[in-house]
Amino acid sequence: MSKATKTAAKVNKAEIFRAVVKPTAKAASKPQASKAAKPTKDAAKVAATPQKAAGAEAKPTLHTAFREGSNFAACTIALANLGVGKLHPFDAVVAEVKKVMGRERMAEFTKHDPKTADKRILTNLTTIGRNDHYGDPIRACGYRVERDGRKKVQGLFKA
Numbered sequence: 738m739s740k741a742t743k744t745a746a747k748v749n750k751a752e753i754f755r756a757v758v759k760p761t762a763k764a765a766s767k768p769q770a771s772k773a774a775k776p777t778k779d780a781a782k783v784a785a786t787p788q789k790a791a792g793a794e795a796k797p798t799l800h801t802a803f804r805e806g807s808n809f810a811a812c813t814i815a816l817a818n819l820g821v822g823k824l825h826p827f828d829a830v831v832a833e834v835k836k837v838m839g840r841e842r843m844a845e846f847t848k849h850d851p852k853t854a855d856k857r858i859l860t861n862l863t864t865i866g867r868n869d870h871y872g873d874p875i876r877a878c879g880y881r882v883e884r885d886g887r888k889k890v891q892g893l894f895k896a
Contacts, residue, residue, distance in 0.1 A: 799893075802874035808846065808861045811837045813875060816862075816882065816893035824883065824890035827859060834858050862891055 803810040815833035847854040866882030884891040
């Protein structure tokens with residue numbers, strides 16, 4: 738990187754810092770119109786996106802609630818594929834999760850210990866139904882996960 742490029746990068750960082758950091762009480766009492774921070778090109782790009790301009794983020798769906806490719810996402814999609822508003826046997830849910838994950842991702846998932854893959858899937862199904870930050874993405878979509886461990890059934894329901 739040339740010296741001029743490094744200097745320009747430092748100037749841009751300083752502009753961004755001034756634009757983001759709130760002025761202190763001392764600075765607020767002395768208005769200085771000549772030294773007002775100018776918006777940077779990066780700030781203009783962020784403000785130009787429709788989501789940021791509207792001031793609201795897009796509501797997540799069941800397919801976007803968890804990171805794409807994760808087992809949590811596969812569990813959520815599998816429960817939705819089996820049917821919303823019904824409890825399903827664990828065996829059917831595990832089979833659907835494996836189907837949703839596909840052969841390659843399932844091979845990666847079972848690479849460490851193939852015997853525990855079904856148990857790991859059941860654990861993840863339990864986890865996404867919890868009432869803490871693990872279950873928040875599903876609840877943000879307007880759904881909830883119910884489970885009955887004694888009857889060995891689990892399902893996805895509208896909240």
